[in-house]
Amino acid sequence: MLIREKGIFVKGMLLLITFLVVLAAMFLPLFEGKNALEASDDLFNSISKGSTYFVPDLLKKSEAFKANTIDVALKFKEKDDADKAVKILTTAGMQAGAEGDQVKTKGNFGQMLAATLKDSEAMFKNQDAEISSRYGMSPKEATYTWWLIAKEMDKDLKRQKLFKEAAFLNDVVRKGVEVGYNFHKITPQTASTRVGVLTFSLVFYVIYTLWWGIAVLWLFEGMGLEMKAGAKKEV
Secondary structure, three states, rough: OOOOOHHHHHHHHHHHHHHHHHHHOOOOOEEEOHHHHHHHHHHHHHHOOOOOOOOOHHHHHHHOOOEEEEEEEOOOHHHHHHHHHHHHHOOOOOOOEEOHHHHHHHHEHHHHHHHHHHHHHHHHHOOHHHHHHOOOOOOOHHHHHHHHHHHHHHHHHOOOOHHHHHHHHHHHHHHHHHHHHOOOOOOOOHHHHHHHHHHHHHHHHHHHHHHHHHHHHHHHHHHOOOOOOOOOOOO
């Protein structure tokens, strides 16, 4: 290999080697049994959870539906899912019955929404025992069943032209059910309590990116490779 600027090439090689050493260290379980990527993922998930608590606002808005009665048919892919849906809906105060993989249910829409949000809040706050004792199934299993119920209920509500109810049900799913499920077992934190770690992460990201770029630049420069603007051709 032809090296024209040995000093610059050596500096580039040192930067490259140290970059790779740090990269290898980032994949070691040095942070309470987790590597740097897993630890940072947990940190940002924790901070995200601290700013995604929408249940109180949804509960307040759900009061607009407390006098609404719905009568819908739900179709599931598996009979087991239908049986779980019946268990959850009846516990939530709805009338429900299954015929194979289909469920027919009717009752107070506002009451059902409140029950959905109550379970979503319990998931969000990691109150597993509350959900398990209510349905006799794991918290994630119950929450996933709520998600399936809402998905199928949305179809029949729209078929009946109950678009307002369908739209709010989708809000409950996105901001309540899915948030509770996705952030289950994560301890919420606010950005203000982790300013030091967040600042270090941002500064490290910028420096580490430049680290790689300068290493490659010096290696190429040491080998006599450089970028030059192309000559303008006159037509």
